[in-house]
Amino acid sequence: MSRLLGSVRARATLGATLVVAVALVAAGTAVLLSLRSNLLGEAGTQAERSAREVATELAVGTPYGELSLDVDDRPVQIVDEDGTLVAASEDLERISGTSVGAVQPQPAATGDGGDGDDDGGDTDEDDSGESLEPGEIGERTTVSDGSATIDGDPEDYRFAAVPVETREQGRLTVWAGAPLSAEHGAVNTALTVMLIGFPLLLAVVGWVTWMVTGRALRPVEGIRREMAAITASEDLARRVPVPGTHDEVARLASTTNETLSALEASVDRQRRFVADASHELRSPIASLRTQLEVAAAHPELLDLDGAVEDTVRLQRLAADLLLLARLDAGERPADARVDLAALAREEAGARVGVRVRAGEEGEGEVTVAGSRGQLGRVLANLLDNAQRHARSAVEVSVRRDGELAVLAVADDGEGVPAADRERIFERFVRLDAARSRDDGGAGLGLAIARDVAVRHGGTLTVHDAPAGGALFELRLPGTA
Structure with a gap:
């Protein structure tokens, strides 16, 4: 189970289903609330219309016995200023939610005020404070919710109270109700539809997401299997399949293949480097061993100068290899401030025939940030x-x-042919095949110089010198 939930496919399906579920619940709640609000508003409008019809009859002086109180079997109450029920629907058996809980009218002359049985309606017969003339109906309507039983049938109602000023009975309040059965039925029906439809819709969303995600991730699984096979076989010449979809997965496969190509080239370069290094080391070691073996058998034949020469050459080669290994490992140069003019004078001072020309007049120091030792090695x-x-x-x-x-650095030699101006920066490359290792070294100097320049954020290139030889230019970001 945990392995299944740990997959991207399962998490995507679960996430999409949860998001849709939250959206459906929110939308369903909003629909139900809006539906209930609209239906309650419509019931309130119907109740107010019924109350105003009765109030209109009272305003023109219609007696209580001739009022239209039993139209559509809706509960109607007429209450005087003292809170006494003076008229009501004929079959009204129980009522709550209005200002008076009585169902049997009482003559106004008794001053009885009804039975005072108020079932929770907290409105007054006319709390609006409207000043009405005889025969005038109030503009303001009081609305409340309650219930009533008519002819043995209990039901919930929305009541509306309308004040009316009569000539003979004074201020009266007409309470009329509109049933809420339509509101309850519509809300219950909508809720039932949602309870049945939402789970089905979520099941469809989950199934579609599962299928679509599986189809989208199928190339990724192919890439994973191929990478596993490459790792097991250690065959870096293999490549992962690139789908023809031109989407993120296709770009991932292309990037993976580019990474494999770079890794293959790096491994090949490393292998060639190890092979070349072994080959370069073999010569001075073999020479030194031969001299030591001869010296062991015939001390008088010891070539001490040659042995020292081979040892120094071996030491220099080992230092070059160590520096290249550190550069390949990504060693970051120091962040010291280096004056290139001072460095050039110091390095050229120990050499014969080297002239230094540093900057223009008034230009000041030419400084860079980096490792003085490595930059000195480049110049050397x-x-x-x-x-x-x-x-x-x-x-x-x-x-x-x-x-x-x-x-x-410029010389007046033969220069470097244009076709070889990049190849000379490769490791163990000598353009003059006839040149001996003793005279020309191992072919690592320019490769080290190029690597150090790149590590310092700069470039090292070769061009034709004004004097006809080679001109090597090291360009580095300057400092203020």
């Missing part, structure tokens, strides 16, 4: 590459270009 790698290919001169320039800080 660029200078190593430039000195390796330059014929006679290498120039480092630092300047501002809008909000960017630009560090450029």
Whole structure:
């Protein structure tokens, strides 16, 4: 049960059914209240019409015995100023909800005031305070709910009280009732229809939602099964099916395939990296081992300078691999303030044939936020590459270009062919296949420089230098 309720399909069905149920209950309640209000208003209008018809007869001086009190078998009472019932419907046996609970008229001369049996009607015979002339009917109507029994038939009524001023009897109040049976019947019928129809409608909503949700989620289940198969087989070349619906599920499948492609490329790149790293490490390790084995057998043949050279090369390669591993792991650079001009002077000061040109006059410092160590490594790698290919001169320039800080390294060598200007930033790439590892390194310098530039929010590109060689430009967001 918990597994079923934990599915998206079940939760969507339950949620939709609950929302519709709440809406139906709210709408049904509003309909019932509106229906009851309208029917009560109509009953009140009928009661007032009956009371005014009798009041009209009284206003023209019609005697009590000639009044139309038994029309449509509706309860009618006529009460004088003293609260005495002076006339009533003939078959009236019991009444409540009016100002007088008596059902048998009493002569006004007795001053009896009726039996005073008030069954809860809290209105007065004329609490409106209207001042009426003889023969005039009051404009204001008092409305109340109650019940009455006529000829043995009890029923609920809505009563209306209308005041009238007569010439002989003085101020009288006519109470007339209209039955509420239609209101009760209509409300009960509507309630019965809702109690039967709402559950059926909710069942239909739940079934339709279940079917539609299942159809919508079927491609998702296909994606899940394929991902499970890919995980089990570790075959990143497989792809999940993309439905032809052009909706969110289709976009999810496309994004999943893009993620799988990126993951496959990353894994392939990692495998090539490990293979290349192993290959690069094999040469200095093998050389160092050979020298140590020779030295162990013939100490006098030990090439100490060669062993130190191989050890240094091995140390540099290990440092490069470690830095690349940290960059691949997403290590964020420090947020220190670095002066590129000072960094360029410091790095070029230890090299022969490197000239530094820092900024325009009055431009001030050219600073960026980042890791001084990593940015120094970028500059060192660029200078190593430039000195390796330059014929006679290498120039480092630092300047501002809008909000960017630009560090450029130019040489007067042969330059980089346009077709290779992106490939040189790949790891373990050497354009000169004949160049030895001893002379040219492992082919990681420019790859490290590009990765560091990207991690600092910048770019590293290569163009033609004014002197005909290569011009490497490092562009980074500047700081104020």
